[in-house]
Amino acid sequence: MTQSLKTINLSFCKLTFANNYVISEINQGVVLTKELFNEAGSVLFDHFKENQKYVHIAYRRSDYNVNPVDYINCSDYPNMLAVAIVTNTEAKRSTANFEKAFFPKPYEIFNTLEDAVSWVENNIQNL
Template sequence: MEETIIRLKFCTLTFFDNYVIAVINEGEHVDHKLNEILIENIELHFKKPYVYITNRINSYSVDPNIYHRASEVQNLAGFAVVSKEYKTKINAQIEKMFFGKPFEIFTTLEDAIEWKDQLFEKN
Protein backbone atom coordinates (compact mmCIF):
# COMPACT_ATOMS: atom_id res chain seq x y z
CA MET A 1 0.00 0.00 0.00
CA GLU A 2 1.58 3.25 -1.16
CA GLU A 3 1.50 6.23 1.13
CA THR A 4 2.31 9.91 0.84
CA ILE A 5 3.27 11.97 3.89
CA ILE A 6 2.80 15.72 4.16
CA ARG A 7 4.15 17.55 7.21
CA LEU A 8 2.46 20.84 8.00
CA LYS A 9 3.39 23.23 10.81
CA PHE A 10 0.60 21.86 13.06
CA CYS A 11 0.18 18.25 11.91
CA THR A 12 1.26 15.31 9.79
CA LEU A 13 -1.01 13.89 7.09
CA THR A 14 -0.43 10.37 5.78
CA PHE A 15 -2.37 9.65 2.59
CA PHE A 16 -3.43 6.20 1.40
CA ASP A 17 -5.65 5.12 -1.50
CA ASN A 18 -9.02 6.20 -0.02
CA TYR A 19 -8.20 7.60 3.41
CA VAL A 20 -5.91 10.00 5.22
CA ILE A 21 -4.56 9.70 8.75
CA ALA A 22 -3.98 13.01 10.52
CA VAL A 23 -1.84 13.41 13.62
CA ILE A 24 -2.27 16.90 15.08
CA ASN A 25 0.66 18.22 17.12
CA GLU A 26 0.56 18.47 20.91
CA GLY A 27 -1.12 21.60 22.25
CA GLU A 28 -2.65 22.81 18.96
CA HIS A 29 -6.15 24.30 18.70
CA VAL A 30 -7.90 23.24 15.48
CA ASP A 31 -10.00 26.25 14.53
CA HIS A 32 -11.49 27.48 11.23
CA LYS A 33 -8.09 28.63 9.95
CA LEU A 34 -6.33 25.30 10.54
CA ASN A 35 -9.38 23.41 9.29
CA GLU A 36 -9.21 25.29 5.98
CA ILE A 37 -5.50 24.42 5.65
CA LEU A 38 -6.38 20.76 6.26
CA ILE A 39 -9.20 20.83 3.70
CA GLU A 40 -7.03 22.55 1.06
CA ASN A 41 -4.19 20.02 1.44
CA ILE A 42 -6.51 17.03 1.45
CA GLU A 43 -8.53 18.24 -1.54
CA LEU A 44 -5.29 18.60 -3.53
CA HIS A 45 -4.67 14.90 -2.94
CA PHE A 46 -8.14 13.34 -3.29
CA LYS A 47 -10.35 13.70 -6.33
CA LYS A 48 -12.56 10.81 -5.14
CA PRO A 49 -14.37 9.85 -1.91
CA TYR A 50 -12.14 9.36 1.13
CA VAL A 51 -12.33 8.95 4.90
CA TYR A 52 -10.50 11.26 7.31
CA ILE A 53 -9.02 9.41 10.31
CA THR A 54 -7.64 11.53 13.12
CA ASN A 55 -5.21 9.56 15.25
CA ARG A 56 -5.37 11.49 18.52
CA ILE A 57 -2.11 10.41 20.11
CA ASN A 58 -1.40 14.00 21.22
CA SER A 59 -3.48 16.30 23.39
CA TYR A 60 -5.04 19.20 21.48
CA SER A 61 -8.37 21.00 21.22
CA VAL A 62 -10.91 21.24 18.42
CA ASP A 63 -13.50 23.95 17.82
CA PRO A 64 -16.61 21.83 17.12
CA ASN A 65 -17.91 24.56 14.80
CA ILE A 66 -15.38 23.43 12.16
CA TYR A 67 -17.53 20.36 11.49
CA HIS A 68 -20.22 22.33 9.67
CA ARG A 69 -17.63 23.32 7.04
CA ALA A 70 -16.10 19.84 7.01
CA SER A 71 -19.55 18.36 6.33
CA GLU A 72 -19.67 20.42 3.13
CA VAL A 73 -16.52 18.78 1.68
CA GLN A 74 -17.98 16.81 -1.19
CA ASN A 75 -15.51 13.89 -1.32
CA LEU A 76 -15.32 13.45 2.45
CA ALA A 77 -17.25 10.20 2.99
CA GLY A 78 -16.67 9.79 6.71
CA PHE A 79 -14.72 10.86 9.77
CA ALA A 80 -13.09 8.62 12.38
CA VAL A 81 -11.48 9.52 15.70
CA VAL A 82 -8.93 7.10 17.16
CA SER A 83 -7.94 7.41 20.81
CA LYS A 84 -7.37 5.27 23.86
CA GLU A 85 -8.17 8.21 26.18
CA TYR A 86 -11.61 8.36 27.81
CA LYS A 87 -11.70 12.19 27.85
CA THR A 88 -10.81 12.38 24.16
CA LYS A 89 -13.60 9.94 23.30
CA ILE A 90 -16.13 12.01 25.31
CA ASN A 91 -15.02 15.16 23.45
CA ALA A 92 -15.37 13.30 20.15
CA GLN A 93 -18.96 12.36 21.08
CA ILE A 94 -19.71 16.09 21.31
CA GLU A 95 -17.91 16.81 18.03
CA LYS A 96 -19.96 14.08 16.34
CA MET A 97 -23.14 16.08 16.96
CA PHE A 98 -21.81 18.87 14.72
CA PHE A 99 -20.91 16.63 11.76
CA GLY A 100 -23.47 15.73 9.12
CA LYS A 101 -21.82 12.58 7.73
CA PRO A 102 -20.74 9.20 9.14
CA PHE A 103 -18.57 9.81 12.22
CA GLU A 104 -17.27 7.04 14.48
CA ILE A 105 -14.90 6.73 17.42
CA PHE A 106 -12.37 3.91 17.80
CA THR A 107 -9.64 2.72 20.14
CA THR A 108 -7.32 1.44 17.37
CA LEU A 109 -6.33 2.54 13.88
CA GLU A 110 -7.07 -0.99 12.64
CA ASP A 111 -10.71 -0.68 13.75
CA ALA A 112 -11.04 2.72 12.07
CA ILE A 113 -9.62 1.37 8.81
CA GLU A 114 -11.95 -1.63 8.96
CA TRP A 115 -14.92 0.74 9.46
CA LYS A 116 -13.72 2.79 6.46
CA ASP A 117 -13.73 -0.38 4.33
CA GLN A 118 -17.25 -1.22 5.47
CA LEU A 119 -18.39 2.34 4.74
CA PHE A 120 -17.14 2.09 1.13
CA GLU A 121 -18.63 -1.40 0.69
CA LYS A 122 -22.08 -0.03 1.60
CA ASN A 123 -21.87 2.82 -0.93
Protein backbone atom coordinates in the same frame (compact mmCIF):
# COMPACT_ATOMS: atom_id res chain seq x y z
CA MET B 1 -3.55 -1.86 6.93
CA THR B 2 -3.26 -0.46 3.42
CA GLN B 3 0.22 0.88 2.73
CA SER B 4 0.32 4.67 2.75
CA LEU B 5 1.00 6.46 -0.49
CA LYS B 6 2.55 9.60 0.96
CA THR B 7 2.94 11.65 4.11
CA ILE B 8 2.79 15.44 4.27
CA ASN B 9 3.84 17.43 7.34
CA LEU B 10 2.08 20.74 7.90
CA SER B 11 2.88 23.25 10.62
CA PHE B 12 0.23 21.76 12.92
CA CYS B 13 -0.19 18.13 11.80
CA LYS B 14 0.93 15.14 9.79
CA LEU B 15 -1.31 13.78 7.01
CA THR B 16 -0.77 10.22 5.78
CA PHE B 17 -2.64 9.34 2.60
CA ALA B 18 -3.89 5.95 1.37
CA ASN B 19 -6.19 5.18 -1.54
CA ASN B 20 -9.49 5.89 0.18
CA TYR B 21 -8.60 7.54 3.47
CA VAL B 22 -6.30 10.06 5.11
CA ILE B 23 -4.93 9.76 8.64
CA SER B 24 -4.36 13.05 10.45
CA GLU B 25 -2.21 13.37 13.54
CA ILE B 26 -2.55 16.84 15.08
CA ASN B 27 0.41 18.20 17.04
CA GLN B 28 0.32 18.58 20.81
CA GLY B 29 -1.44 21.73 22.08
CA VAL B 30 -2.92 22.87 18.76
CA VAL B 31 -6.30 24.63 18.69
CA LEU B 32 -7.81 23.35 15.46
CA THR B 33 -9.66 26.26 13.82
CA LYS B 34 -11.36 26.86 10.50
CA GLU B 35 -8.13 28.41 9.20
CA LEU B 36 -6.17 25.26 9.98
CA PHE B 37 -8.97 23.10 8.51
CA ASN B 38 -8.58 25.18 5.33
CA GLU B 39 -4.80 24.70 5.28
CA ALA B 40 -5.23 20.93 5.49
CA GLY B 41 -8.14 21.16 3.06
CA SER B 42 -5.95 22.51 0.29
CA VAL B 43 -3.71 19.44 0.64
CA LEU B 44 -6.75 17.14 0.69
CA PHE B 45 -8.15 18.74 -2.48
CA ASP B 46 -4.78 18.22 -4.19
CA HIS B 47 -4.62 14.54 -3.23
CA PHE B 48 -8.25 13.43 -3.53
CA LYS B 49 -9.23 14.65 -6.97
CA GLU B 50 -12.76 15.49 -8.08
CA ASN B 51 -15.25 12.70 -7.26
CA GLN B 52 -12.63 10.59 -5.40
CA LYS B 53 -14.36 9.62 -2.15
CA TYR B 54 -12.43 9.23 1.10
CA VAL B 55 -12.75 8.99 4.88
CA HIS B 56 -10.83 11.15 7.32
CA ILE B 57 -9.28 9.22 10.21
CA ALA B 58 -8.29 11.49 13.10
CA TYR B 59 -5.60 9.68 15.07
CA ARG B 60 -5.73 11.46 18.42
CA ARG B 61 -2.44 10.58 20.02
CA SER B 62 -1.73 14.13 21.25
CA ASP B 63 -3.83 16.51 23.28
CA TYR B 64 -5.34 19.29 21.18
CA ASN B 65 -8.61 21.17 20.92
CA VAL B 66 -11.15 21.39 18.13
CA ASN B 67 -13.64 24.21 17.77
CA PRO B 68 -16.73 22.01 17.28
CA VAL B 69 -18.62 24.74 15.45
CA ASP B 70 -16.04 24.42 12.68
CA TYR B 71 -17.35 20.89 12.00
CA ILE B 72 -20.31 22.59 10.37
CA ASN B 73 -17.94 23.57 7.55
CA CYS B 74 -17.32 19.95 6.57
CA SER B 75 -19.71 20.51 3.67
CA ASP B 76 -16.71 22.29 2.13
CA TYR B 77 -15.30 18.77 1.65
CA PRO B 78 -17.94 17.03 -0.48
CA ASN B 79 -15.68 14.05 -1.26
CA MET B 80 -15.21 13.28 2.44
CA LEU B 81 -17.76 10.59 3.26
CA ALA B 82 -17.17 10.18 7.00
CA VAL B 83 -14.84 10.70 9.93
CA ALA B 84 -13.31 8.04 12.16
CA ILE B 85 -11.81 9.14 15.47
CA VAL B 86 -9.12 6.98 17.07
CA THR B 87 -8.56 7.48 20.77
CA ASN B 88 -7.81 5.21 23.69
CA THR B 89 -8.55 7.43 26.66
CA GLU B 90 -11.92 8.02 28.26
CA ALA B 91 -11.45 11.81 28.31
CA LYS B 92 -10.70 11.96 24.57
CA ARG B 93 -13.59 9.56 23.87
CA SER B 94 -15.92 11.86 25.81
CA THR B 95 -14.71 14.84 23.79
CA ALA B 96 -15.17 12.93 20.54
CA ASN B 97 -18.73 12.00 21.53
CA PHE B 98 -19.47 15.69 22.23
CA GLU B 99 -18.03 16.72 18.85
CA LYS B 100 -20.12 14.07 17.09
CA ALA B 101 -23.23 16.17 17.69
CA PHE B 102 -21.78 18.91 15.47
CA PHE B 103 -20.73 16.69 12.57
CA PRO B 104 -23.33 16.18 9.82
CA LYS B 105 -21.77 13.06 8.23
CA PRO B 106 -21.10 9.54 9.57
CA TYR B 107 -18.77 9.74 12.57
CA GLU B 108 -17.39 6.67 14.35
CA ILE B 109 -15.03 6.33 17.32
CA PHE B 110 -12.42 3.55 17.61
CA ASN B 111 -9.82 2.41 20.15
CA THR B 112 -7.15 1.51 17.58
CA LEU B 113 -5.99 2.78 14.22
CA GLU B 114 -6.26 -0.75 12.84
CA ASP B 115 -9.96 -0.90 13.78
CA ALA B 116 -10.62 2.45 12.09
CA VAL B 117 -8.81 1.44 8.89
CA SER B 118 -10.67 -1.87 8.83
CA TRP B 119 -13.99 -0.04 9.23
CA VAL B 120 -13.12 2.27 6.33
CA GLU B 121 -12.05 -0.57 4.06
CA ASN B 122 -15.16 -2.62 4.89
CA ASN B 123 -17.66 0.25 4.65
CA ILE B 124 -16.37 2.77 2.09
CA GLN B 125 -18.80 1.52 -0.57
CA ASN B 126 -21.79 1.97 1.76
CA LEU B 127 -21.04 5.45 3.07
